[in-house]
Amino acid sequence: MPASDLDTDLKNEREHLASSRAALRRMRDRAEALFATGANVAGDAYAAETLGRTLSRRVAELADDPTIPLFFGRLWFEDEPHHIGRRHVTDDVGEPMVLDWRAPISRAFYRASASDPQGVTVRRRFGFAAGELTSFEDEHLDRGEELGTKSRILTAEIERPRVGPMRDIVATIQPEQDELVRADLEDSICVQGAPGTGKTAVGLHRAAYLLYLHRERLRRSGVLILGPNKAFLSYISAVLPALGEVEVEQSTVDELIARMPVRGRDGAQTAAVKHDGRMATVLHRALWRHVQKPVEPMVVSDGSYRWRITEEALRRVVDEARREGLPYGIGRERVRARVVGLLQRQAEARRAESPSDAWMRRMSRGKPVTEFIDAVWPAVTPEGLVFGLLSDAAALASAADGVLTAEEQELLLWTAKPRTPKAAKWSAADAVLIDEAAGLIERPSSFGHVVVDEAQDLSAMQCRAIARRSEHGSITLLGDLAQGTAPWAATDWRESLRHLGKPDAPVVPLTTGFRVPAAVVALANRLLPELAVDVPEAVSLRQDGELHLEAVSDVDAAAVGEVRAALSHDGSVGVIAADAALDRIGAALAAAGVETGTLDEPSARVTLVPASLAKGLEYDHVVVVEPAQIVAAEPRGLHRLYVVLTRAVSRLAVVHAEPLPAAIA
Numbered sequence: 045m046p047a048s049d050l051d052t053d054l055k056n057e058r059e060h061l062a063s064s065r066a067a068l069r070r071m072r073d074r075a076e077a078l079f080a081t082g083a084n085v086a087g088d089a090y091a092a093e094t095l096g097r098t099l100s101r102r103v104a105e106l107a108d109d110p111t112i113p114l115f116f117g118r119l120w121f122e123d124e125p126h127h128i129g130r131r132h133v134t135d136d137v138g139e140p141m142v143l144d145w146r147a148p149i150s151r152a153f154y155r156a157s158a159s160d161p162q163g164v165t166v167r168r169r170f171g172f173a174a175g176e177l178t179s180f181e182d183e184h185l186d187r188g189e190e191l192g193t194k195s196r197i198l199t200a201e202i203e204r205p206r207v208g209p210m211r212d213i214v215a216t217i218q219p220e221q222d223e224l225v226r227a228d229l230e231d232s233i234c235v236q237g238a239p240g241t242g243k244t245a246v247g248l249h250r251a252a253y254l255l256y257l258h259r260e261r262l263r264r265s266g267v268l269i270l271g272p273n274k275a276f277l278s279y280i281s282a283v284l285p286a287l288g289e290v291e292v293e294q295s296t297v298d299e300l301i302a303r304m305p306v307r308g309r310d311g312a313q314t315a316a317v318k319h320d321g322r323m324a325t326v327l328h329r330a331l332w333r334h335v336q337k338p339v340e341p342m343v344v345s346d347g348s349y350r351w352r353i354t355e356e357a358l359r360r361v362v363d364e365a366r367r368e369g370l371p372y373g374i375g376r377e378r379v380r381a382r383v384v385g386l387l388q389r390q391a392e393a394r395r396a397e398s399p400s401d402a403w404m405r406r407m408s409r410g411k412p413v414t415e416f417i418d419a420v421w422p423a424v425t426p427e428g429l430v431f432g433l434l435s436d437a438a439a440l441a442s443a444a445d446g447v448l449t450a451e452e453q454e455l456l457l458w459t460a461k462p463r464t465p466k467a468a469k470w471s472a473a474d475a476v477l478i479d480e481a482a483g484l485i486e487r488p489s490s491f492g493h494v495v496v497d498e499a500q501d502l503s504a505m506q507c508r509a510i511a512r513r514s515e516h517g518s519i520t521l522l523g524d525l526a527q528g529t530a531p532w533a534a535t536d537w538r539e540s541l542r543h544l545g546k547p548d549a550p551v552v553p554l555t556t557g558f559r560v561p562a563a564v565v566a567l568a569n570r571l572l573p574e575l576a577v578d579v580p581e582a583v584s585l586r587q588d589g590e591l592h593l594e595a596v597s598d599v600d601a602a603a604v605g606e607v608r609a610a611l612s613h614d615g616s617v618g619v620i621a622a623d624a625a626l627d628r629i630g631a632a633l634a635a636a637g638v639e640t641g642t643l644d645e646p647s648a649r650v651t652l653v654p655a656s657l658a659k660g661l662e663y664d665h666v667v668v669v670e671p672a673q674i675v676a677a678e679p680r681g682l683h684r685l686y687v688v689l690t691r692a693v694s695r696l697a698v699v700h701a702e703p704l705p706a707a708i709a
């Protein structure tokens with residue numbers, strides 16, 4: 045295309061952007077006006093609140109980020125063009141100006157190729173800076189042109205300096221990622237992907253896609269994103285709102301299951317037993333042991349009448365309720381209702397009329413029925429059940445017989461027994477047991493879809509906690525077996541999927557790396573044979589980037605030097621070291637006049653990152669201090685080092701005084 049045509053084209057596109065922005069503003073103004081009057085027109089307080097919530101969400105969904113253009117691409121089907129962007133924008137008469145990237149028609153933007161153009165003649169991608177369009181790139185698919193990963197705009201997007209929290213990738217989702225993003229709501233999938241292959245991005249975009257397609261259904265049941273810790277959740281927290289999705293719950297597993305404060309800590313071996321899937325059997329047995337055989341008939345005085353239920357009939361009621369496989373608490377109420385039903389029948393037969401509701405309630409809550417239920421099917425609280433096991437060797441032995449060894453039982457028992465469940469210093473692992481117990485007593489409600497990130501670190505019992513909350517929904521499981529650092533980290537996705545209740549979900553690999561430069565990937569890959577997992581290696585899309593390993597005598601001084609060098613470039617800097625060493629390094633940086641932030645307060649360009657919290661994060665420049673210390677800090681230290689080495693977007697510097705681990709020396 046001649047330069048002047050290019051200029052005219054870009055000018056026209058910019059005009060379309062300006063008028064789309066104006067149209068979006070009008071859409072938002074209208075929503076705000078409705079919001080303002082909504083409360084007055086709605087009939088009652090509840091309707092007003094519901095309407096208010098809907099409208100305020102609508103207003104939030106229509107927010108415009110002035111730093112990002114409303115569209116990033118354009119498709120021509122024959123002569124019919126469509127702009128593709130983050131959300132639908134329509135003009136005043138409802139004609140589309142920008143199509144949502146999730147609309148069926150937009151699919152071709154991500155999937156069409158020269159060999160399978162899907163009706164697309166031309167695909168255009170836009171480059172931008174500071175919210176304005178700066179360039180575009182056309183592929184005439186009808187003429188066999190296709191750029192694939194050679195696209196200049198894709199390269200620029202991948203190589204752009206990172207600042208602040210994670211951004212969406214709607215403009216450059218790759219075909220194999222798109223296939224996962226647009227998988228059906230019914231489909232659970234597990235994505236095994238090397239560092240930086242876009243697993244987190246895929247999970248978040250899938251959530252946004254499913255919400256678009258199944259808005260009402262998912263609004264009722266909810267979509268849940270699970271991440272490993274608060275720092276990670278805050279890093280990803282802006283992605284969904286930027287895509288107009290403001291109502292997705294984002295949580296850690298610990299937060300999700302919290303019923304009481306965690307004040308205690310377990311030793312590593314004790315925690316490992318508590319997280320073991322066999323604990324589900326122990327708890328199940330311990331709970332159902334509470335159910336007893338009725339051993340006498342029931343007699344109920346009712347004015348001048350006396351009703352009688354035989355022991356035999358009572359046994360049948362209890363046996364039947366047990367066989368139905370209901371949660372314990374529901375079973376208990378079922379027994380109560382059936383016993384009252386038997387009384388009701390006797391009363392009807394005698395008096396030739398149905399007893400009143402008040403009579404039913406009186407019978408149901410009256411002493412004879414309540415005493416009977418408390419004897420044969422006593423109320424149990426989740427905390428009480430776990431308390432009973434951890435504080436009573438005999439109770440534990442009877443529930444764990446043939447399931448846990450004597451040593452394992454010993455590890456579970458409290459050495460100093462708290463007086464009551466309330467007084468107990470529950471640990472994080474106890475919380476998982478209590479959640480399992482709660483799930484046996486009453487089923488929690490199920491989310492429509494759950495995205496689980498960094499899933500390789502989940503224990504069997506944590507998987508079960510998630511399974512209970514996705515029983516009637518689907519899951520997207522994201523992770524990398526090579527990055528498993530928890531003592532119970534998964535080594536086989538099939539096993540995790542089984543605990544998650546989705547045994548048949550396919551395991552799909554992602555191997556193209558968008559974060560880590562090739563030289564850095566090559567270094568990290570040298571650790572893979574030591575990690576005892578069978579995973580495909582990543583292939584980096586990035587040929588740029590620098591790697592620098594330096595043996596020094598003073599690591600703190602060397603770290604300061606590397607940080608100073610990094611600061612002369614654009615982008616974020618992460619200093620990653622063993623948790624115990626970080627304060628010392630922070631002090632050295634402060635003494636040298638370098639301002640630093642922490643994960644809780646990432647105020648400065650330089651962030652001090654404990655190795656234990658680096659997972660899922662990325663920085664343009666990463667300075668890793670003393671790998672040997674990172675490895676020595678924990679049993680799966682080499683896995684941790686693999687995570688740490690794969691956080692760099694452009695440059696990785698490793699400074700060490702101790703010898704490097706053999707694999708990377």
Ligand SMILES: Nc1ncnc2c1ncn2[C@@H]1O[C@H](COP(=O)(O)OP(=O)(O)OP(=O)(O)O)[C@@H](O)[C@H]1O
Nearest residue numbers: 213216217218239240241242243244245558559660
């Ligand atoms: N299609 C894409 N276009 C542009 N950038 C992308 C694309 N896919 C991923 N990225 C970018 O690559 C980086 C890594 O992505 P992401 O964090 O999702 O990877 P991950 O597989 O979850 O990594 P990790 O295993 O380290 O947690 C992010 O900055 C993300 O925005």
